[in-house]
Amino acid sequence: MPPAVRFGVNYTPSQGWFHHWLDFDLDSVRADLDAIAALGLDHIRVFPLWPYFQPNRTLIRPRAVEQLVALTDAAAERGLDTAVDGLQGHLSSFDFLPAWTRTWHRRNLFTDPDVTAGQAAYLRTLAAALADRPHFLGMTVGNEVNQFAAGPHPDPDPVTADEAGRWLTRMLDACAEGAPGRLHLHASYDAAWYQDDQPFTPAHSARLGAVTAVHSWVFNGTAQRHGRTSVPAEHHAAYLVELAKAWADDPHRPVWLQEVGAPAPLVPAEHAAAFAEATIGNVLDCPDLWGITWWCSHDVSRTLADFPELEYSLGLFTGERRPKDIARVLADAARAGHRAPAARRTALVVPAAPDRRSRCAPGGDVFDAYFRLVADGTRPTTVLDTRADDRDHLAARGITDVVTPGQVLPALRGGTRS
Template identity: 55%
Template sequence: MLRPVPAAAGSLTPRFGVNYTPRIGWFHSWLDLAPDAVAEDLAAVASLGVDHVRIFPLWPLLQPNRTLIRPRALEDVRTVVDAAAAVGLDVVVDALQGHLSSFDFVPSWLSSWHRRNMFTDPEVVSATAELVRALAAQLADAPNLLGLTIGNEVNQFSASNHPDPDPLSTDQARVWTATMLDAARAGSPSGMHTVANYDAAWFMDDHAFTPDQSAQLGDATVVHSWIFDGTGQRYGARSYEVAHRTEYYLELARAFSPAPQRPLWLQEVGAPRSILEESDVPWFVRSTVENSLQCPELWGITWWCSHDVSRELSDFPPLEHTLGLFDEHGRIKGAGEAFRDAISAAREAAPPAPRGRAIELPVGPQPLLHRSAAAPGGSVFEEWMRASRAGDRPTLQVVREHAHDAVAGDTRTGGAVATRAEV
């Protein structure tokens, strides 16, 4: 169900959306959903000229016990999907929350006395897949459903730097991801179903979730791009690297694509005030959108996020109270005005010109090694930025150091293997 929005000139323009953070009660509002407040929030979001929202029902509320999926909670999700339809917005629903804005939302049947590995325990995986299927089935006939995304950066629970990781192998990560996507497809056969891994999958050498999984599984390749990953700290708030961070990341994702026209989705990008001054934000929004539009196969840009977290809520990192396009009172901010204007300009923009020379990214044996070379400050990142600054419009080319590590289905032997030709 890939439904691009027509541009004025008759060409196809990438879609624009917003990650919806409820203004009243944040995601705790799922505890006692207030449809009128949701409708007010979504009307404000729609006024920006976006065509979709991404929503985040909390996992412990949907499935408080391993064998209990609450019908009322599923109905609440449908209520929000229908409210979005009423203001002309399509919806992507995140399953398995998971992790949001520094807080974990893991059901009690996975913690303390009931601690199990969420990725490898057979009973847990089966129950989790049933939740994904039930959620998809609840929404399957909604005309404005785009699809489900598996988790919000659920892969962070497996990371070696997590305080209580759920370890697994690369093969187990692939099986878990495929199982969840199959469950989404069983519940909603026509949806665009994706997996939302955070950037450890792309940049952390020992991470079980890999770029190949993100690029091969699901109906689009999803990236979450944040300049507090070291880009802003290393290069500075108004640096060339900050302005072109998402363009680079999308080209990295495209390099792993098994098909030339696989959609790329910039599913999260925001303007963190831990890096940017408030006066930098409109520039950052405009440059991020303009440079992302230079990437072929870009399906859409979904901004984080709709509303600031209320300062009445405690223990959030300070930046979480500032990321909204609207403030906690519902007033549009400079970031919202800049995003609205960038969307309007994008409707008139010319299609991207062909990319230039390919920067090689060597990839070692499984689990994928050398990913850190692609991270901010890494050799591949640096080379791409130098070429981009010189006007080369570079792309990236993955080079396999061992033939048996090539993409699925490649049975060649011996020598290095490039997974895609130079563009």
């Protein structure tokens, strides 16, 4: 029997957002966790803010680490496992980088030897502090750290793909040194799959770490182009799960939908539950799914300034811990059980070359062909063009038919699709 799909939520504290680490209130955390556990979820993902935990390269605050352990223990008391992100990094449009990497101390986050030594020490310390906790799942190196490596970030830390791979390997090794045998991974936002010049590549995501993480947000052009109830919008998360499989060396490598949400106004509040139900149902039809972790648990308080408007209302709960309809959708899915889906027999060919990733993005021919197949009733997966004739690879994944975007889409006539 395959393992059960995990259902969880990214924990955003109801009081103080992630700034709660500055005024840590375990009773408030416990009340938040009570609400989450009542939904029948089995895990949370938590975010220590890096500058608060490591304000100096050689100072990792013991009290902050103790608070992280206390939060993990409180979650365990409620039957919740905890996954911990390390290098925060970037959250909800804000960057959280320690002063020893910026301005007068400006050093590259991925290649400077002092910075990378400090990062490794920090990740190792957090992992070691939790290593003896049975409800600790493992570390994610950081939240969408690839956004620091290239545009559209306004002040990127340039890095090559080889350098990014070496950095990820070193950080994952540090996590494993602190807590051997746990589920350690890294996470990129969708530029890793869609942006031609992004140095963090699909191969990094699909081959480094214990599982592949994907983050699905339809504000990337999908909902704008196609609408919230369209096939591309409601299947976008499933698309990323299946797209990730093309680069994996293990034919059954697990994929974790580590972030997915219903962003207003593209998905208005009154339609969020329906969007969640469709998204979750479609993702559950993906083989080798590790789990679904919704973004996020609690709304951001309107007393906090300068967030993008959509960030305030993404929670399953209001700031007063009242569940929304979308919370009930996730609870129903978690409690319903899940039968492992059949293999996806049809594979769409995708380019292996990193500088052709934009073909997979909204507006690209791979993207359009995939959703044409879905609309026509096919359950597609993907395969690299370099593996499309590899019979052993195809057989291991249960693939019996391989098609190219050109075979799926209508012929181009006069420069437009007819």
